[in-house]
Amino acid sequence: MSKVTLVLGAGIIGVSTAIHLARRGRSVVLVDRRGAGEETSFGNAGLIQREGVVPYGFPQELGMLIRYGFNNRIDAHYHASAILKLVPFLSRYWWHSNKSRHQAIARAYAPLIENSITEHQDLIQAANADHLIRRDGWMEIFRTTGKRDTELAEAERLAREYGVSYRALSREELAKEEPHIRGDFVGGLKWNDPWSVTSPHRLTMAYLAYFQSLGGRFVKGDATTLETGASGRGWKVKTDDGMVEGYDVVLALGPWSEEVTRKFGYRFLLGVKRGYHMHYAPEGNAVLNNWTMDAERGYFLAPMEKGIRLTTGAEFANRDAPKSPVQLARAEKVAREIFPLADRLDAEPWMGARPCTPDMMPVIGKAPRHEGMWFAFGHAHHGLTLGPVTGRLIAEMMDGEKTFLDAKAWSPERFRP
Known part of the structure; x- marks a missing residue:
């Protein structure tokens, strides 16, 4: 069998992995049932989150859990019919x-985030995608002094422990940054390090074009048909071009990874957090200068190419349940109070599903029980951020190189019974 490598899943993780493998001289076939970047990678806030060293944890305070239980918030929503299935x-x-465990997870997670900007810059330059990137951070805005002081204290801790950069904004400085934002906001927090992407889908497509310029192939196919090769070695999958075989396979299937890994005997307890977005035109001459989070309400406004993108928090539901964009409706009502949004620009709300592990860290590494199978999924809120970092790590592992980061913390081995 020829040394073809299959990469299943053409989101930002899969495309980045395919690039790094093709750079090493491998013959790579990238497979997805849809076009590249049309699933989870399509809809997000468009941030490369260098400041995001602490993954999003589950609330621990009883009062907060009770408030979430009323199921009327923007930042989180759940389907009651799915709760029993989601309990594990x-x-x-x-x-x-838990605080101590979460802090330990953040320390293990941080190296991935700390290298996110430099690894993206490598691919951005190679893919001639600089026109899609802004390098001026993002902003949280606060309605109360209590929230402001808590978040600024946390920012100071992250600056001290992880080297992130931030700037506190007074009420007056916030008004200067965003003259068209209305409301009694007491100030803001500007994260300086992150980059923003004016079209996440176009960035993925630029990376895909670069991959193809390296000789890589992209074909449509069904990852659930993956099976071992005819001789018991290697892998094969059904595509629109017929059966495609490879010596190695990388599973970068995001929230669909569990479907394929489960048939080979793996149990990752992979959850999903669904999310929604909608684009809006601004009214009149209104301009939104910054990627902006309304911190107390939990929604994001992002000045994208297509318009101002409004994104929601997390929806806990069955992955394939019909759309229920109630969070978007709640967020839109509040967002219109603080910024002059005009008409919706999309025919219907977009919905996607973030693949999440219970320990909040991705699965990156070799399958424990199958030769030539590799995993790259479970990036939760930071898929866009961590695509190139993950791709480089997987390629280095597959070629037997010393990885540029110690990848033990993200190994699939941590899920073994």
């Missing part, structure tokens, strides 16, 4: 979010 994931997620 949510209970482990809650357990890992």
Whole structure:
């Protein structure tokens, strides 16, 4: 069998992995049932989050849990019919979010985030995608002094322990940054390090074009048909071009990874956090200068190419349940109060599903029980951020190189019974 490598999943993780493998001289076939970047990678806030060293934990305070239980918030929503099925994931997620465990997870997670900008810059330059990137951070805005002081204290801790850069904004400085934002905001927090992407889908497509310029192939196919090769070695998958075989396979299937890994005997307890977005035109001459989070309400406004993108928090539901964009409706009502949004620009709300592990860290590494199978999924809120870092790590592992980061913390081995 020729040394073809299959990469299943053409989101930002899969495309980045395919690039790094092709750079090493491998013959790579990238497979997805849809076009590249059309699933989870399509809809997000468009941030490369260098400041995001602490993954999003499950609330621990009883009062907060009670408030979430009323199911009327923007930042989180749940389907009551799905709760029993979600209990195993949510209970482990809650357990890992205990303060001491969460802090240990952040220390293990931080190296991935700390290298996110430099690894993206490598691919951005190679893919001639600089026109899609802004390098001026993002902003949180605060309605109360209590929230402001808590978040600024946390920012100072992250600056001290992880070297992130931030700037506190007074009420007056916030008004200067965003003259068209209305409301009685007491100030803001500007994260200086992150980069923003004006079209996440176009960035993925630029990376895909670069991959193809390296000789890589992209074909449509069904990852669930993956099976071992005819001789018991290697792998094969059905595509629109017929059966494609490879010596190695990388599973970068995001929230669909569990479907394929489960058929080979793996149990990752992978959960999903669904999210929604909608684009809006601004009214008149209104301009939104910054990627902006309304911190107390939990929604994001992002000045994208297509318009101002409004994104929601997390929806806990069955992955394939019909859309229920109630968070978007709640967020839109509040967002219109603080910024002059005009008409919706999308025919319907976009919905996607973030793949989440209970310990909040991705799965990156070799399958424990199958030769030539590799995993790259479970990046939760930071898929866009961590695509190139993950791709480089997987490629280095597959070629037997010393990895540029110690990858033990993200190994699939941590899920073994």
